[in-house]
Amino acid sequence: MTSELTPQEAARGALRAGLxxxxxxxxxxxxxxxxxxxxxxxxxxxxxxxxxxxxSYRAGREDADATV
Known part of the structure; x- marks a missing residue:
């Protein structure tokens, strides 16, 4: 299990990301x-x-006759 991010680490990471x-x-x-x-x-x-x-999902291509 990884340790949680400290507030200081969050600040450093945000700064490295330009935020x-x-x-x-x-x-x-x-x-x-x-x-x-x-x-x-x-x-x-x-x-x-x-x-x-x-x-792989394409909207609108479902079988209208399919039983649920």
Missing amino acids: PLPDDRHEAVARTAAHIHSVISTLRELDFGETPPAS
Whole structure:
């Protein structure tokens, strides 16, 4: 398991990305990053099996006769 991003690390990362943060935003950005990381970690645990990637979906090409 990785350690959570500290407010100082969030500030440094934002600065490297060209997005300097005001001092009062460091903590909120670090908390938001931790939340996003936890959601992504949960998604990585899902077994999608034979599910095709989203890029293979074409809107409007469903069978109108298909039973649900």
